[in-house]
Amino acid sequence: MSLLVVGSVALDTVTTPHGHRENVLGGSCSFFSVGASILTRVRMVGAIGDDFPEEHLSLFRKRNIDLAGLERVRGGKTFRWAGRYQPRMDTRETLWTDLNVLGRFKPELPTEFRETEFLFLANGDPVTQTYVLDQMKNPRFVLLDTMNLWIDTAREKLLALLSRVDGLILNDEEARSLAHDENLISAMRTIRRLGPKILIVKKGEHGAVLLHDDRYFAVPAYPLVEVKDPTGAGDSFASGVMGRVAVTGDLSLAGLKSAMVFGTVVASFCVEDFSLGGLVGIAEADVERRVTDFTDFIRL
Amino acid sequence: MSLLVVGSVALDTVTTPHGHRENVLGGSCSFFSVGASILTRVRMVGAIGDDFPEEHLSLFRKRNIDLAGLERVRGGKTFRWAGRYQPRMDTRETLWTDLNVLGRFKPELPTEFRETEFLFLANGDPVTQTYVLDQMKNPRFVLLDTMNLWIDTAREKLLALLSRVDGLILNDEEARSLAHDENLISAMRTIRRLGPKILIVKKGEHGAVLLHDDRYFAVPAYPLVEVKDPTGAGDSFASGVMGRVAVTGDLSLAGLKSAMVFGTVVASFCVEDFSLGGLVGIAEADVERRVTDFTDFIRL
Secondary structure (H helix, E strand, O other): OOEEEEOOOEEEEEEEOOEEEEEEEEOHHHHHHHHHHOOOOEEEEEEEOOOOOHHHHHHHHHOOOEEEEEEEOOOOOOEEEEEEEOOOOOOEEEEEEEOHHHHHOOOOOOHHHHHOOEEEEOOOOHHHHHHHHHHOOOOOEEEEEOOHHHHHHOHHHHHHHHOOOOEEEEEHHHHHHHHOOOOHHHHHHHHHOOOOOEEEEEOHHHOEEEEEOOEEEEEOOOOOOOOOOOOOHHHHHHHHHHHHHHHHOOOOHHHHHHHHHHHHHHHHHHOOOOOOOOOOOOOHHHHHHHHHHHHHHHOO | OOEEEEOOOEEEEEEEOOEEEEEEEEOHHHHHHHHHHOOOOEEEEEEEOOOOOHHHHHHHHHOOOEEEEEEEOOOOOOEEEEEEEOOOOOOEEEEEEEOHHHHHOOOOOOHHHHHOOEEEEOOOOHHHHHHHHHHOOOOOEEEEEOOHHHHHHOHHHHHHHHOOOOEEEEEHHHHHHHHOOOOHHHHHHHHHOOOOOEEEEEOHHHOEEEEEOOEEEEEOOOOOOOOOOOOOHHHHHHHHHHHHHHHHOOOOHHHHHHHHHHHHHHHHHHOOOOOOOOOOOOOHHHHHHHHHHHHHHHOO
């Protein structure tokens, strides 16, 4: 089944204990598209500037990603983000952000994109996310991502959007902030009452928790002996989840449990290298192999 | 099969966002004994002073705990600890510690205790832990607990002990410190090479990870909507693990996976109230019920 992502395409400058990279490919849309492309065909909606290197477009095309919704803004510059991770890499500091073309991002979906069945609204302004959702013709499953910035500054818009999507994915800090509750489990219940039937809370190196109706399911992170760069882990996790459900069409608890495992595995490849380096060479068989290993790791 | 614990019996003064308690029953030995007593008979080795309230001894006796190894030191005072938890309760500050009788703790095991098959050496000075281990006659399984204090100040003694025990249980911070490695998975491999065939790393609200020979197994924490006091969570986790293996005698990977689930469940009862309040009223059937729920929570 078809899968659409709307989000940011970025040029990132990243420092981790394992190295420093300048102006490398990043952004939620990039991580999600390339991650999900391992499992299924992806349609991308985003914006780039004149400065966006042709090699990155080649990479997307090589992964069979449909770029009909990727707008190159004449005279514009690509969104840029710079961040530095602490030694343990469980926290990071944003050094600077240049919104550039993302500041005026008002995506018009290509006609055929509006019929897409699975939609991932990557982290972004809820106004833009709503604008995209309004263009969709009866999607089967919409997963929304957000962050503290919008929880703090655009709460009303976000709440209105929450009542219209099927699922919400965010990290534990954001979940606590959205629910005004330090206890993650009760915070998750509170958020469920705001609308989304499905809630996924990402906890970085500690895995993720799913709440599907009233049922919880938790997975640890994939056990890796080396993590080089956590950037994109959340978006590649989401890409594995959405890629899996777009392939199986199974939105039952069992289907979503399997999707959580695929999310974990795709994210595990992502963090093993900088930028998209960990994902570009990965085939479906590599994912299947780690899914088998990981299933063993968590199975009683 | 028989189960022995050597550790501290304490009077704790604890402050959490849910309240404040003064001079309540605490200590690794208390949490472990009462936790494991839900599943099996426990032998306790520890020391108390003249000030130790009779009601706590009644509580231990009611749980059928063998107190032949609990020494009351005439003219001595019971070990005391005071701590305060941060709002999220994932970190705590020790306000003060009075070692009292624990400062001269040199336990002589009752003769019949020396034949115990399962031994838990709760957190303590490696010299004392070694002194106890030396008195044991061929125990079947010895699990050791430790903390940063001993890793930093008694490393050589601890390493010598590590080569003599079957398993080590410690938290993630301590594992990283012991292995000098920020990556938890590679830190666990390093520790395994120091001797213990079985390694359990506790991650508080994020669950625990087992390394058994070369196989990992991870469990999340039990999903609780209210945690009142995390004190004793680690020792009650260990009590569920050891209680379970003492009952089944199964030290295979499958047996230990099951034990990790029991540990998680016993710890979940512990943190729902202050001091031993969450554990004292719990029967085996209560544990079995949560084991079923939890199994559902983590099963693919």
